[in-house]
Structures are given as C-alpha cells and as structure tokens.
Amino acid sequence: MMLEPSIDKLMQNINSKYTLVTLSARRARQMQETNKYLIENYDSEKYVGIALEEVNQGKLYYTVDEDAE
Structure with a gap:
C-alpha cells in the first residue's frame, strides 16, 4: 500500500523528518x-x-x- 502524500513530496516543504512529525502531531491534536x-x-x-x-x-x-536560537 502506497501512502499519500509520499515522504519525498513532504520533504520538499519541510526539510526535517523530525520537524515534519512534530508539526503534524501538533496539528492533529x-x-x-x-x-x-x-x-x-x-x-x-x-x-x-x-x-x-x-x-x-x-x-x-x-x-x-531567529530570536529563539
């Protein structure tokens, strides 16, 4: 079974898998x-x-x- 959207497509918008997981989990909640x-x-x-x-x-x-870094 192929998942959509694919990780390759998602990585074009968010360049970190960790950020992608965190962002999507927060948004889901x-x-x-x-x-x-x-x-x-x-x-x-x-x-x-x-x-x-x-x-x-x-x-x-x-x-x-930038101020948080």
Whole structure:
C-alpha cells in the first residue's frame, strides 16, 4: 500500500523528518480539539493524515524564530 502524500513530496516543504512529525502531531491534536481544517478536500480519515495533506498543499508550514536560537 502506497501512502499519500509520499515522504519525498513532504520533504520538499519541510526539510526535517523530525520537524515534519512534530508539526503534524501538533496539528492533529489541534484539529481534534477544534474540528477546523486548513483544506476543504482531503483523502485521509485520520487527523495526522489530514495534517500531512495540509503540509503537502502548502497550507501548513513552520517558520524559524531567529530570536529563539
């Protein structure tokens, strides 16, 4: 079974697997609490899958806070 979106596609938007996992897990918890999504059409039935689809479509991303480093 092939997973969509693929890790290769996701890594084009988020350059770290650790960041990708952390970001999608946090977003999944947020969706579970609020029931609000950044995309209207999604294929996944699970929150983490929807979060990964949001990353793939460029709706979910992160920025680096230069002051925090």
